[in-house]
Amino acid sequence: MSELIQVIDSYGLIVAFLVVGIIMFFSEIISKKIFRSKIPGSAIAIFFGLVLGYIGGVFGGGEKGLSDIPIFKGVGFMGGGMFRDFTIVATAISASFLLIKKSGLAGMISLLLGLIIFFTVGVALGWAWGFRDAVTLTTIGAGACTYIIGPVTGAAIGASSDIIALSIGIGVVKTITVTILTPILARRIGLNSEGAAMSYGGLMGTTSGVAAGLAATDPKLVPYGAVTATFYSGLGCLICPSVFYLILEYFL
Amino acid sequence: MIYGIAILAFSFLFGQWMGTLLGHWIGIDSNVGGVGFAMIILILTKEGFHRKGWFKAEMEYGVDFWGKLYIPVVVAMAASLNVKAAVTSGSLAIAAGAIPVIICFFVFPYLTKSLKAS
Numbered sequence: 607m608s609e610l611i612q613v614i615d616s617y618g619l620i621v622a623f624l625v626v627g628i629i630m631f632f633s634e635i636i637s638k639k640i641f642r643s644k645i646p647g648s649a650i651a652i653f654f655g656l657v658l659g660y661i662g663g664v665f666g667g668g669e670k671g672l673s674d675i676p677i678f679k680g681v682g683f684m685g686g687g688m689f690r691d692f693t694i695v696a697t698a699i700s701a702s703f704l705l706i707k708k709s710g711l712a713g714m715i716s717l718l719l720g721l722i723i724f725f726t727v728g729v730a731l732g733w734a735w736g737f738r739d740a741v742t743l744t745t746i747g748a749g750a751c752t753y754i755i756g757p758v759t760g761a762a763i764g765a766s767s768d769i770i771a772l773s774i775g776i777g778v779v780k781t782i783t784v785t786i787l788t789p790i791l792a793r794r795i796g797l798n799s800e801g802a803a804m805s806y807g808g809l810m811g812t813t814s815g816v817a818a819g820l821a822a823t824d825p826k827l828v829p830y831g832a833v834t835a836t837f838y839s840g841l842g843c844l845i846c847p848s849v850f851y852l853i854l855e856y857f858l
Numbered sequence: 859m860i861y862g863i864a865i866l867a868f869s870f871l872f873g874q875w876m877g878t879l880l881g882h883w884i885g886i887d888s889n890v891g892g893v894g895f896a897m898i899i900l901i902l903t904k905e906g907f908h909r910k911g912w913f914k915a916e917m918e919y920g921v922d923f924w925g926k927l928y929i930p931v932v933v934a935m936a937a938s939l940n941v942k943a944a945v946t947s948g949s950l951a952i953a954a955g956a957i958p959v960i961i962c963f964f965v966f967p968y969l970t971k972s973l974k975a976s
Contacts, residue, residue, distance in 0.1 A: 626930045648929045655936030663942025673938040685934030691893050693931050695870050696924035698897035703905055706898070712973040719969065720962065727958040735950045750954045772951060778939060779955025785936070787959065795966045802970050809962050809969060813893065818932040828928065829897060836894035840881070 611677070618680025625681060629654050649789045649822035656782060694817055694832050701829040702800070709801040713834040716808030721842050724751045724811065725850055728776065740855040741765050745773045747854075748846040752812050753777025755842035762847035781815040788819025797823065800830045807831035811838035862920025865907075869900035 614621050633651035641650075659671030666674030673682025683689075728750025732743045745765040749756030749772065756773025759765075765773075788810075792798070797806055807816045813835040820831045877892020900921075907913035 622934055623930075626933050629933055630930060648933075651929070651933045652936050655933040656939065656941050658937040659939045659941035662937065663940060669940045671938045671941055678937075681934045682938040685931060685936070685938045689927075689931045690935055691874075691896075692866070692870055693924050693928040694893055695873065695896040695900055696866055696921050697928055698900045699866075699904060699918060699921040699925060701897070701901055703898075703901045706901070715973065716969060719965075723962060723965065724958045727961060728954045731950065731954045731957065735953075746950075746954060750958055772948070774940075775948075775951035776954045778941075779951050780959055781939070782941070783956045783959045787963065791963055795963055796970060797966070805970055805973060806966060809966060810959070814932070814935060817928070818936070821929045821932060825929070833894050833897050836892070836897075840877070 614677050619683055620680070621677065622680035622684040625678065626684065629658075646789060646822050648825075649786075652785055652818050652822060656785075690814065694813070694828075694836075697825075697829040697832065700826070701833070705800045706804070706830070706833060709804040709830075712801065713804045713808045716805040717811075717834060717838055717841055720809040720811050720838065721751055721845065723809075724780075725846065729854065738858070740851065740858045742769050743858075744846065744851045744854055745769050746776065747850065748842065749773025749776035750780065751777070751842045751846065752839050753781065754839045755846055758843045759846040759851075763851055777812070781812045784810050784812055784815030785818045785822075788816070789822040792819075792823040797827075800827065803827035803830035804834050807833065807835035808838065811835055811842070813839070859916055859920040859923075861914075862917035862922075863924070865903055865917065866900060866921045866924060869903055870896045872896065873899050 630647065630651050633654060634647035637647035637650050662670075662672030662675055662678065666672070668674030670682050672678045673680075673685070725747040728747035729743045731750075732746035737743055737746065741763050742765060744763060745756060745760035746769070748759035753774045754777070756777050757770050760770040760773055788797070796802060803820060806820075807813075807830065810816050813832055816831045816835040817828050820827045873894070873896025874892040876895040904913065907917075
């Protein structure tokens with residue numbers, strides 16, 4: 607037994623391929639047999655991933671979900687930034703440059719609109735929960751944009767560490783909400799073309815949420831949503847601690 | 859096949875470099891749109907190779923392999939998110955994380971309609 611654990615320990619990434627393969631396999635079966643393919647297997651697999659992340663958080667007691675349990679540490683490497691970004695870029699090989707160029711302006715408009723909506727609603731909710739100072743409200747509003755914009759903004763304008771942690775929490779909830787709701791609501795909101803996916807990526811922003819949600823909806827749309835969504839965090843990190851913060855400070 | 863992966867790696871690194879440079883240039887110490895730049899570079903490189911007739915189906919396999927790994931990687935990412943903290947970080951985190959998303963689902967059809975009209 608100790609030999610097996612030794613093997614698992616030394617080949618973490620390979621263990622992760624096996625673990626994820628098993629999750630995908632059972633998700634496909636559940637999708638076909640129980641939901642008659644109405645909910646795609648990938649959406650179920652991502653949901654299982656989140657459940658495992660929760661269970662991992664309960665038993666591992668760390669911040670990285672399942673990958674805090676030593677035998678599953680490879681899962682964290684497989685789901686880390688390097689593989690995630692590399693595979694998103696790879697999905698672009700099937701995208702058409704002409705379409706991206708055509709929808710580029712629409713994507714930019716969606717980016718700005720998305721940031722304004724998420725920031726404003728985040729600030730309003732922070733206000734409703736009793737926060738009144740501009741620094742805290744800006745950090746909460748930035749967290750409502752993404753879990754990257756929240757801490758970057760908070761650090762830039764000098765928010766306290768518990769507020770920064772809260773802003774990360776808000777951003778993670780957002781990612782999870784987008785991941786789960788996108789495949790469920792896609793048809794109802796007309797998210798069915800490449801151009802629509804580009805606007806969607808700009809409006810929602812969170813690259814991981816948008817790309818995961820689109821992957822579960824229609825893998826063809828992933829590169830189009832991702833190409834705009836990846837600019838969201840950059841743009842947000844730029845305008846949240848500057849323009850948005852100054853506007854809020856002026857009003858408070 | 860390795861040529862395809864090498865092209866992908868080139869686009870990736872070049873894009874991340876541009877993203878980091880842009881981040882520095884606008885004064886925030888993070889990568890701005892690196893993945894987006896990388897995707898555009900990859901698409902342009904593919905177009906260019908096609909035009910010159912250098913592009914082989916083999917190459918696309920190499921890139922496609924990584925593209926197909928995207929969903930499994932996302933599953934692994936979901937499993938390594940701090941889901942517990944998100945669920946237990948209080949009512950404000952849940953409200954501020956979920957409510958704007960729901961509002962955007964209502965806004966989205968109007969956005970696409972008005973963009974189409976213009």
